[in-house]
Amino acid sequence: MIQPQMPETKNWRFHRDVEHLGWLTIDTPDAPVNTLSRQAIMELEQLVERLEELAQTGELEGVILLSGKASGFIAGADVSEFDAMSDFSVLPEALKRTHALFARIEALKIPVVAGIHGFCLGGGLELALACHYRVAVNDDKTRIGFPEVNLGIFPGFGGTGRSIRQAGPVDAMGIMLTGRMLKAGAARGMNLVDKLVRHRDMLRWEARKAVLGKRKSREAPMVKKIMAMGPLRSYVTGKMREQAGKKARVEHYPAPFALIDLFEKHGNDWQAMIRGEIDAFVPLMGSDTASNLRRVFFASEALKKQGTKGAKFARVHVIGAGVMGGDIAAWCALRGMSVTLQDLDMERIQPALDRGKKLFRKRLKKKQAVDAAVLRLEADPEGKGVSRADVVIEAVVEKLEVKQSIFGELEDRLKPGAILATNTSSIELERIAEKLKQPERLIGLHFFNPVAQLPLVEVIRSTFNTDAEIGKGAAFALAIGKSPVVVKSAPGFLVNRVLMPYMLGAVQRVEAGESKELLDAAAVAFGMPMGPIELMDTVGLDVGQSVATELGHAVPAESKFAMLVKDGKLGRKSGEGFYKWVDGKAQKGPVPPHGDLAGLGRELVKPLVDMTEIVVAEGVVANEGLADIGVIMGTGFAPFLGGPLKARKDGKA
Numbered sequence: 232m233i234q235p236q237m238p239e240t241k242n243w244r245f246h247r248d249v250e251h252l253g254w255l256t257i258d259t260p261d262a263p264v265n266t267l268s269r270q271a272i273m274e275l276e277q278l279v280e281r282l283e284e285l286a287q288t289g290e291l292e293g294v295i296l297l298s299g300k301a302s303g304f305i306a307g308a309d310v311s312e313f314d315a316m317s318d319f320s321v322l323p324e325a326l327k328r329t330h331a332l333f334a335r336i337e338a339l340k341i342p343v344v345a346g347i348h349g350f351c352l353g354g355g356l357e358l359a360l361a362c363h364y365r366v367a368v369n370d371d372k373t374r375i376g377f378p379e380v381n382l383g384i385f386p387g388f389g390g391t392g393r394s395i396r397q398a399g400p401v402d403a404m405g406i407m408l409t410g411r412m413l414k415a416g417a418a419r420g421m422n423l424v425d426k427l428v429r430h431r432d433m434l435r436w437e438a439r440k441a442v443l444g445k446r447k448s449r450e451a452p453m454v455k456k457i458m459a460m461g462p463l464r465s466y467v468t469g470k471m472r473e474q475a476g477k478k479a480r481v482e483h484y485p486a487p488f489a490l491i492d493l494f495e496k497h498g499n500d501w502q503a504m505i506r507g508e509i510d511a512f513v514p515l516m517g518s519d520t521a522s523n524l525r526r527v528f529f530a531s532e533a534l535k536k537q538g539t540k541g542a543k544f545a546r547v548h549v550i551g552a553g554v555m556g557g558d559i560a561a562w563c564a565l566r567g568m569s570v571t572l573q574d575l576d577m578e579r580i581q582p583a584l585d586r587g588k589k590l591f592r593k594r595l596k597k598k599q600a601v602d603a604a605v606l607r608l609e610a611d612p613e614g615k616g617v618s619r620a621d622v623v624i625e626a627v628v629e630k631l632e633v634k635q636s637i638f639g640e641l642e643d644r645l646k647p648g649a650i651l652a653t654n655t656s657s658i659e660l661e662r663i664a665e666k667l668k669q670p671e672r673l674i675g676l677h678f679f680n681p682v683a684q685l686p687l688v689e690v691i692r693s694t695f696n697t698d699a700e701i702g703k704g705a706a707f708a709l710a711i712g713k714s715p716v717v718v719k720s721a722p723g724f725l726v727n728r729v730l731m732p733y734m735l736g737a738v739q740r741v742e743a744g745e746s747k748e749l750l751d752a753a754a755v756a757f758g759m760p761m762g763p764i765e766l767m768d769t770v771g772l773d774v775g776q777s778v779a780t781e782l783g784h785a786v787p788a789e790s791k792f793a794m795l796v797k798d799g800k801l802g803r804k805s806g807e808g809f810y811k812w813v814d815g816k817a818q819k820g821p822v823p824p825h826g827d828l829a830g831l832g833r834e835l836v837k838p839l840v841d842m843t844e845i846v847v848a849e850g851v852v853a854n855e856g857l858a859d860i861g862v863i864m865g866t867g868f869a870p871f872l873g874g875p876l877k878a879r880k881d882g883k884a
Contacts, residue, residue, distance in 0.1 A: 258299030293442030303349020383521030399455025523873030538706030556626030557583025571616025726865030757832025758869025768802035
């Protein structure tokens with residue numbers, strides 16, 4: 232069959248079949264995922280012009296847009312171009328061109344159907360929404376959403392208006408404001424997707440049927456649209472600002488609030504929303520917040536390249552069923568691994584199994600998936616799972632002699648090639664490994680509490696380790712969905728080393744009579760997720776005291792801190808520390824007035840920033856970028872500032 236002449240492109244393939252259906256496939260060259268780069272968009276402009284001609288002459292009955300990548304549809308715009316695109320002299324015109332292009336796709340007289348599998352995010356979803364109909368694979372790999380808010384912006388290719396048109400104002404704004412990714416079924420429920428298929432090999436057939444049937448997506452029903460009309464829009468807008476304000480401050484993260492302002496102006500007219508998009512978007516793209524969040528994005532992506540390729544992990548054995556050990560075991564089971572959990576008896580193990588079940592119910596929802604995860608987490612008081620495990624993790628009390636004893640007993644029972652790891656938070660690995668026959672086998676895998684929420688795992692390298700052990704440790708962290716940062720074995724490693732002077736400094740100020748509520752509020756005003764006193768309570772005062780002692784920070788026996796530990800008032804886990812805790816929340820009094828809360832917060836975090844500089848100078852981490860992303864992930868240090876060292880360079884810390 233003679234194919235119509237088409238423009239030459241690097242990112243797209245096109246062919247017309249015997250039914251006069253056009254199959255347009257995006258396949259970004261030399262990349263694991265598809266992105267809408269400037270080049271891809273310019274090529275698409277040329278292709279759409281030709282599609283318009285073929286539609287006009289009757290040589291084309293419809294177009295099916297697919298991906299040539301196994302990873303998914305389109306992961307979004309090319310973030311590597313964002314710095315260059317943030318130039319005010321370039322960005323508005325580029326956005327106008329893309330808006331016009333997507334409008335032309337939408338205006339084509341022939342049906343255009345998007346076939347979605349895997350990732351369909353950001354600009355990829357915006358392109359799909361410009362098509363007339365959307366078919367998606369209903370499996371666990373499909374993820375649909377707008378993650379732009381995590382980069383300090385919001386959808387800029389017309390996605391604001393088109394998502395409201397399809398899903399209604401409340402649902403559409405919800406996914407844009409949170410960056411939440413939807414499974415295919417949830418996207419179908421919101422009307423972002425029109426049809427689901429079970430397997431990728433069914434995608435082409437269903438998309439073909441949609442074109443031949445001239446199917447067109449329906450807009451959101453009036454019962455949803457009404458929430459953007461008249462006084463209701465003011466009410467909805469107020470609720471959105473309230474919810475956004477609980478999670479972020481406008482001076483730190485302006486994007487959600489700018490999107491809400493745009494909705495307040497145009498939320499009842501999706502086309503007007505699109506027209507207003509560019510003016511609201513442009514200032515965000517060039518903001519310090521967006522620039523720093525892009526830096527954080529690239530740093531976090533770089534962490535994914537640290538692990539040994541091809542490493543496989545199926546079985547994990549965890550020793551210690553306390554809060555950390557139990558939660559590590561549950562997390563590994565949640566991520567699909569078979570886990571044996573060891574402690575002295577079932578009385579100690581059972582609470583960890585119960586917490587694990589709660590986690591599975593919260594994350595997995597479906598009974599079948601929950602039951603499967605429960606079966607993967609097995610009590611093992613006798614330690615029979617050691618010999619079968621690909622990874623053995625010790626997570627017992629922070630006492631050197633206890634850890635040495637455990638590893639001495641374990642060493643001869645390990646299978647060849649298994650990872651032997653400790654979750655120590657502060658003790659140097661060389662001291663733990665000094666009595667082992669093969670000390671090079673022992674690495675550190677330092678998780679952070681709460682395990683299910685904090686993404687960082689410090690992969691600790693001792694003087695005994697080779698690149699092979701560390702690469703496998705990083706690969707394991709990635710396999711369970713965590714972000715590994717490789718650090719040298721040194722007291723406190725990275726995160727605890729920088730956290731302790733920050734928390735102890737605040738504790739000393741409370742001991743001297745300053746308001747704990749004021750100090751915590753000041754840290755939050757600076758950009759921390761919680762204040763240092765609340766954080767100490769959350770970590771556990773006993774843990775804090777132990778780590779402080781290990782790092783050489785004296786805790787006077789007569790201090791309030793030491794007395795609270797002595798009295799068993801250990802913070803959140805005991806119901807009382809510096810604060811009383813009810814239902815997992817600190818019971819705080821009023822915050823005394825202060826003229827410059829953020830300035831006080833900056834003063835509070837200075838010891839943290841100072842210590843980060845020292846840690847880099849000592850070579851505990853390889854470079855400033857790793858230090859910044861490690862401290863952000865491990866302490867919650869304000870991402871919008873780009874990390875402690877970036878903040879100091881910018882004069883903000």
